Amino acid sequence: MTEVLAHPPALPLLRFARGALARLRRAVDGVLILLLTAMIVIVLAQVVARYGFNRSIAGADEAATFAQIWMVLLGAGYAMRQRLHVSIELVVERLPVLAARLLLIPVAGLCLWFLWVVFQGGLLLMQVGAWQTSPGLQVPMDIPYAMIPAGAAYFALEAALAFGAAILGLEKVTTGGGVRVD
Template structure:
């Protein structure tokens, strides 16, 4: 991170040192780089899942109505892609603060009280995601003994998205709630629907 010139002069630095950037500690830079890489990977995975789902459904429609031939397992593959996309996309929506939130009480509170109220809210959300992740792991154990009817893949592969999606959602929720609680971001999103 680069330091603002005003902040550098407050810490007693001379004018000559203002030209050099002040970098964050190496572990923090590594964490930021890993988070950026993970987010980029999630973005590309969501794009690929959407493209795969659209192509599979399009191929199935063309095959069924033009050639009177159904592609075996196409419906199942499109369904799995959609499920993976939704569960992974929930974390993306959390990153963009696009989830529905009832902020009536928080908007009426003073900022310190609103931040304090976010602590149990964050705790409940993270606890819920923990329960979902644990349930997904149990479902994967059951799914390891089953195969899907169309694609004949072990069902623990499609079920793996439940704990993966819950873990990514928890990461983004923790970062979002943490930033609001620590005062790095606004407590509320401002209401309304984002259209950008």
């Protein structure tokens, strides 16, 4: 009598990929927390300096703005991971499961193509930004612009994983609508 394994042993490459993905996600979570913390501290310090000491902190507004932009662009991938993006599932919900999965293939392709265009545009913007400095912080603008391709790449990774799991039947095709509370 042969015993059927519930989970076959993972290939070393698959185990490495899963570990790398887990480390990347932890790093993204940590960076998002740091960006939010920095934004709160910077804005709070600026408010105290302006209203408490009648002074302004040079570059504080710009630093908070850069932190917010980085947080939004990186947070888009986080939202994709958590399935928090708005989606219209009216058609997909009414299709048989196989047809819904097949419909996700061109949808995923269009989403990934759009993120590729954003990635390429971000690289071009970084090239232009390398010649400019920000007015408040005097940092090269390619540093703040770097989040555009980085955010697009992370979003594309999470989108490919989410769409791939739904297309392959590893996850439900639809989220069931409404707001997740789990």
